[in-house]
Amino acid sequence: xxxxxxxxxxxxxxxxxxxxxxxxxxxxxxxxxxxxxxxxxxxxxxxxxxxxxxxxxxxxxxxxxxxxxxxxxxxxxxxxxxxxxxxxxxxxxxxxxxxxxxxxxxxxxxxxxxx
Amino acid sequence: xxxxxxxxxxxxxxxxxxxxxxxxxxxxxxxxxxxxxxxxxxxxxxxxxxxxxxxxxxxxxxxxxxxxxxxxxxxxxxxxxxxxxxxxxxxxxxxxxxxxxxxxxxxxxxxxxxxx
Numbered sequence: 474x475x476x477x478x479x480x481x482x483x484x485x486x487x488x489x490x491x492x493x494x495x496x497x498x499x500x501x502x503x504x505x506x507x508x509x510x511x512x513x514x515x516x517x518x519x520x521x522x523x524x525x526x527x528x529x530x531x532x533x534x535x536x537x538x539x540x541x542x543x544x545x546x547x548x549x550x551x552x553x554x555x556x557x558x559x560x561x562x563x564x565x566x567x568x569x570x571x572x573x574x575x576x577x578x579x580x581x582x583x584x585x586x587x588x
Numbered sequence: 589x590x591x592x593x594x595x596x597x598x599x600x601x602x603x604x605x606x607x608x609x610x611x612x613x614x615x616x617x618x619x620x621x622x623x624x625x626x627x628x629x630x631x632x633x634x635x636x637x638x639x640x641x642x643x644x645x646x647x648x649x650x651x652x653x654x655x656x657x658x659x660x661x662x663x664x665x666x667x668x669x670x671x672x673x674x675x676x677x678x679x680x681x682x683x684x685x686x687x688x689x690x691x692x693x694x695x696x697x698x699x700x701x702x703x704x
Contacts, residue, residue, distance in 0.1 A: 477630075504691070515592075516631070516679070516695040561630050565691075574621075574683065574691050575644070578630025 475500050477564050479579035486552050487587055494582045496545040496562035504565035505545050506576065507536050509558045516561070519547075552586045559583045592696035594680050600702045601670055608666045609699045613682030620663050621693065622655055624648065625677040634678075637663060638685070670703045677701075 476499040486492050496505070507519040520529045522538035522545060529536050533556065535548045545562055563576040593612040601607050613620050618639050623631035634653070636644045639660035649655075652670075657663040667674055677700050681693040 506693075508695075513697075515697040516681075518692060518694070521692060563630070574693060575633050575636070576623075576631070576693065577633070580628070580630050 475502075475564060475566060475577045477562060477577050477579040479560075479562055479582050481582060482580060483583045483585075485585045485587060486549075488553055489551050491551065492549050494547040494549075494560055494562075494584075496547070496579055498543050498545075498562075498564045498577075500543075500564075500566075501540070502543075502564045502566060504574070505538050506563040506565065507534075507545070507547055508561045508563060508578075510561065510581070511558050519560075549584070552584075554586045554588060557584055557586045592680055592682050592694050594678075594696040594699050596699055597697065598700045598702075600704065602704050603672060604669055606666065606668045607670055607701065608664055609678055609680075609701075611663045611665070611680030611682075611696060613662070613680070614684075614694055615661075616684065617682035617694075618660065618685045619683045620657055621681040621683075622663070622665055623679040623681065623695075625679055625698070626675075631679055634665075667701075670701075672703045675701055675703045 478497045505522045508516040510516050520536040525540040527538045533550045538545045559581045561581045563578045595610045620637040622634040625631040635655050637657040652668045655665045677698040679698045680696045683693050
C-alpha cells in the first residue's frame with residue numbers, strides 16, 4: 474500500500490524567512506503534485522512534477538522531485554502572510570484503466586506565516 | 589465555465605437518513621473523480637468515471653455508497669443509511685483525460701457532510 478508522509482505537519486514561520494516542506498512516498502510513481510488548500514476552500518493545483526530532477530518555481534514557491542529517493546520538497550522563499558494555507562503533496566498511481574489518475578495524498582502541512 | 593461545481597456546500601443530516609450530492613465537472617472533461625476528506629487529513633480516493641462508466645471503486649466505498657454519472661456529464665454520490673463516520677468533506681474533481689504526462693485534476697469546493 475502506498476504511503477505518503479509529509480513533514481512537518483504544522484509550520485509557523487515569520488514573514489521573510491525561508492523553509493522547506495518534505496514529502497516522502499513509499500513506491501515508484503509517475504507523477505507528483507503539490508496542492509494548496511485554504512480553510513473551507515477547494516484544492517488549488519500548484520505544481521505537477523513528472524520526472525526525476527524536475528524543478529518548478531512559481532513566485533516564492535519552488536518544488537523539486539527526486540524519484541530515486543522518493544522525495545519531493547516544497548521550498549518557500551521569503552514567506553509572506555498570503556502563503557498561509559495547508560499544503561498537500563499527492564502521489565499519482567495510474568489506475569488499471571490506463572492513464573487516469575488516482576492520487577494518494579499526504580496528511581498536509583499547515584503553514585502559518587506570522588507578521 | 590467557472591470550474592467544478594458541487595452542491596450543496598453543506599449538508600446536515602440525522603443518522604440513518606439518505607443524502608445525495610451533485611457534482612458538475614468542467615464541461616469538456618470526460619473524467620470525474622470523487623474523494624473524501626476528513627478533518628486534518630488529506631483527501632482519499634473513492635471512485636472514478638470515464639464518461640458514464642464507473643471504472644474504479646475504492647474499498648472505502650461501502651455498499652451504502654453509490655455514484656452515478658448517467659450521461660457522462662454531472663455525477664451524483666448517494667449515501668444510504670448515513671452513519672456518524674460518514675461525516676467528512678466530499679470532493680469532486682474532473683480532468684480532460686490527456687495523455688499521462690498532462691493529466692491535471694481540478695477540484696470543486698466540496699460538500700461538507702455532518703451526520704448527527
